[in-house]
Amino acid sequence: QAIVNLDDIVPVQPISDEEVQSLFELWNDALQTGSSKLVAKRYAKEAVLLPTVSDVPRTDFDSIKDYFDSFLLKKPSGKIIEGKITKGVNWCQDVGIYEFTMGATGDKVKARYTFCYVYEDGEW
Numbered sequence: 001q002a003i004v005n006l007d008d009i010v011p012v013q014p015i016s017d018e019e020v021q022s023l024f025e026l027w028n029d030a031l032q033t034g035s036s037k038l039v040a041k042r043y044a045k046e047a048v049l050l051p052t053v054s055d056v057p058r059t060d061f062d063s064i065k066d067y068f069d070s071f072l073l074k075k076p077s078g079k080i081i082e083g084k085i086t087k088g089v090n091w092c093q094d095v096g097i098y099e100f101t102m103g104a105t106g107d108k109v110k111a112r113y114t115f116c117y118v119y120e121d122g123e124w
Helices: 017-033 037-040 061-074
Strands: 077-087 092-102 110-120
Touching: 017 037, 017 077, 017 092, 017 110, 037 061, 061 077, 077 110
Parallel strands: none
Antiparallel strands: 077 092, 092 110
């Protein structure tokens, strides 16, 4: 049997913990624009969104955008309270607790999160 080395098939795109953390900031910055389309573009082609304030899974661009159409009305701004990063070949995961401050009301909402990132089309 031949052993296949993934490095021969897929160019490995390394990522540091700091770069993983910056991916959350890119997403949070997209929230600040108020554009659900821009936020939805931050998701991978095969993304699954299990929203913080909805029990409906979102599995395509239109349904992800639809969720953010209403969520962004609250003017959310997020920050990670604590997280754990795991990395593999062209994927990484950041899980933990984050908190949103809703600019529209001043309310704060803490929640669990899981961000799974993939290197796709030349970018994370």
